[in-house]
Amino acid sequence: MSARPELGTTKSFFRKVRPELYWFHPPDGGELHVVVTKVGLVLVDSGLLRHREVILGLWRQAGLDPRKIRLGFMTHFHADHVGAMGWWSREFGFSVVAHANAAKVVEKGDLVITGTKIPYAGFDEDFVPCPIRHKVVGGERFPVGKHNFKVSAAPGHTVGSIHILCGDLLFVGDTLFADGSIGWMDVHWGSNPEDYVHTLEQMRPLCGALCAPGHGPPFRLSRTLIKRACKIVSFYIPLGHGLGFPRVPRHSPDRAR
Numbered sequence: 001m002s003a004r005p006e007l008g009t010t011k012s013f014f015r016k017v018r019p020e021l022y023w024f025h026p027p028d029g030g031e032l033h034v035v036v037t038k039v040g041l042v043l044v045d046s047g048l049l050r051h052r053e054v055i056l057g058l059w060r061q062a063g064l065d066p067r068k069i070r071l072g073f074m075t076h077f078h079a080d081h082v083g084a085m086g087w088w089s090r091e092f093g094f095s096v097v098a099h100a101n102a103a104k105v106v107e108k109g110d111l112v113i114t115g116t117k118i119p120y121a122g123f124d125e126d127f128v129p130c131p132i133r134h135k136v137v138g139g140e141r142f143p144v145g146k147h148n149f150k151v152s153a154a155p156g157h158t159v160g161s162i163h164i165l166c167g168d169l170l171f172v173g174d175t176l177f178a179d180g181s182i183g184w185m186d187v188h189w190g191s192n193p194e195d196y197v198h199t200l201e202q203m204r205p206l207c208g209a210l211c212a213p214g215h216g217p218p219f220r221l222s223r224t225l226i227k228r229a230c231k232i233v234s235f236y237i238p239l240g241h242g243l244g245f246p247r248v249p250r251h252s253p254d255r256a257r
């Protein structure tokens with residue numbers, strides 16, 4: 001979920017960003033990314049359930065076979081990103097990686113925490129509960145063929161957000177977008193501004209990496225974008241700025257209570 005209405009409903013398409021990286025853009029909701037390895041495909045996020053046929057159509061156009069998916073990653077538990085992952089993993093028989101804190105939410109299919117039903121925002125989606133075979137906390141590696149997928153905890157936008165690094169490719173979910181904007185902050189999904197800044201700071205050593213975000217086009221990670229995002233997030237730090245009190249406890253790996 002990004003606080004960016006201009007992303008609304010658009011024409012769906014796919015892009016072959018690199019020989020091994022495909023970006024799938026459904027009419028609305030979150031992006032999907034696919035990494036092509038010698039032993040099969042790796043799926044990062046699934047998008048909304050109601051877009052599965054549109055997305056499968058784009059896969060056919062791209063010449064990709066979903067039966068070759070070997071592993072799925074959930075960047076975070078929001079329905080616009082993973083509302084369909086339970087369907088994909090059952091339909092095509094692959095296991096899924098998610099943060100241990102997100103696993104509890106997606107295995108149950110909690111409609112509030114996942115932002116599946118938000119009447120005032122016109123969100124009335126579906127969420128297919130998804131079994132999580134690989135519950136991670138950060139630092140885990142998943143080799144698929146010659147590719148290595150390294151997970152890091154990335155709390156801030158939500159509890160249970162992760163980033164996945166594969167070579168110089170960084171999947172960042174809703175942490176950061178191409179214009180330096182940030183994911184939707186809300187206590188219902190455990191947003192925490194201090195954690196968010198911590199997560200953004202953790203990304204600094206990766207400047208230059210190609211980021212694949214949860215909304216919008218891939219972009220090169222830069223100090224400028226991190227700085228801009230930190231500035232936006234820091235607005236929420238003063239308790240008077242409306243992110244609610246008591247503040248959601250911190251979940252940054254080294255600061256969690």
Ligand SMILES: [Zn+2]
Nearest residue numbers: 001078174183
């Ligand atoms: Zn989100």
